Amino acid sequence: IPFDTESRFVTGGIRIGTPSVTTRGLKEQGMVKIADWINRVVTSRDMATIVQVRQEVRALCDQLPLYPEFKRTDY
Template identity: 50%
Template sequence: MDTRHFGLTGKEYEHRLDEVGITVNKNTIPNDPEKPFVTSGIRVGTPAVTTRGFREPEMAEIARWMGLMAKEDYADHAEQVRAEVAELCKRFPLYQE
């Protein structure tokens, strides 16, 4: 996903999302103007979400959170997003007890 339209590097966006419990990795995009350790994009992996059993509604929530964390005022949303991510993960644990 190209992060330039947010005014972010892949590295910056990866860090913001990691702060709230959403794991992505910075990734180069075609003709990337940034260095490989910075990048202009991220990769969103789906194995963890499919393993948990997330469907379209949960993915829409993740997309909404990602959008909030891309905004300039992301710090104002971070605590709430972190709590909502934790609640979603609690509802869909990796391992059944």
């Protein structure tokens, strides 16, 4: 984490790997969207925001499935 003064043994933030999102075809703007979702959920105090973000994530995952040959039944 840039400018983190804590030891690597002390949790200081959230690290996000990008292989699965780039495999799905997301680019920089996709990561901006993911960061926005994380921010909205972490800073939210109401369930409506969490439900809304969940719907947005599902919609994106439906557009860019990790395994296109498998159809989502429900999750």
